[in-house]
Amino acid sequence: MAKNKAVSRSRVPTHVAIIMDGNGRWAISRGLPRLAGHRAGTENLRRIITACIEFGVKYLTIYAFSTENWGRPREEVDGLMRILEDVIDKELAELNKEGVQLRHIGRLERLDPKLQEKVLEAIDLTKNNNRLVLNVAFNYGGRDEIICAIQRIINDGVKPEEVNSALVSRYMFTAGVPDPDLIIRTSGELRVSNFLIWQGAYSEWYVTSVYWPDFDKEELRKAFDTFAKRDRRYGGLSQTDEE
DSSP: OGGGOOOOGGGSOSEEEEEOOOHHHHHHTTTOOHHHHHHHHHHHHHHHHHHHHHHTOOEEEEEEEETTGGGSOHHHHHHHHHHHHHHHHHHHHHHHHTTEEEEEESOOTTSOHHHHHHHHHHHHHTTTOOSEEEEEEEEEOHHHHHHHHHHHHHHTTOOGGGOOHHHHHHTSTTTTSOOOSEEEEOTTOOSOTTSSTTTTTTOEEEEOSSOGGGOOHHHHHHHHHHHHTOOOOTTSOOHHHHO
16 A cells, blocks of 8 residues: 555655665675676666656766776676666667656766767767756766866866855756755665765765665655655754744
8 A cells, every 4th residue: 555655746855866885785695796786786776767757856866886986896897887888778768768868977088988988979869858867977976076176167267256155066067956855875884975075065865774776666765755854954943943
């Protein structure tokens, strides 16, 4: 019965960001290689994208590969690159059909030129879609993003007195996208992991011990139900506090 209940659109976060953690541990717990967990996690992403569209989420940002992930074993890194390429080859047409606009946040320079080209082609193909904006954070780090923004601000000759929060936001990889209302982290780890440091300043967090491959539509519903009960004060007082 509970699985059929609807999520109130008025309380669904506009922008959801997800740290898709626990793929490797999910695989190891089943006696499988870590890459099997990453593939399972990728398959789950398709289901979560569909659920987000159904619930009415407008922006979804996923943490797919961090700037620190290059330090993992070469076999795993190469496997993750192949998975990204496979996802583009197999899922792009369907995502485009469903009205998903793909964007990349992070740096493409370190990726293989062939993979860079596929990413850019996917972005161009879906650029006019507006049902769901999917930001894929690949070779992304929050600190690196801030450094990049500062460098661009300096290169553009912006005067110090002109620098404010709104201007800095325009120089972020996520320019034009509202800050995340809700950041979800699977697998139970309690750390930010260099993800959306600037944008997540006032985001609500939801942490679950469920590994990412098992984080299904019902788990997403639980996160949204919890979010709906939060009192977002943005550093000020709630209406209750003022009474």
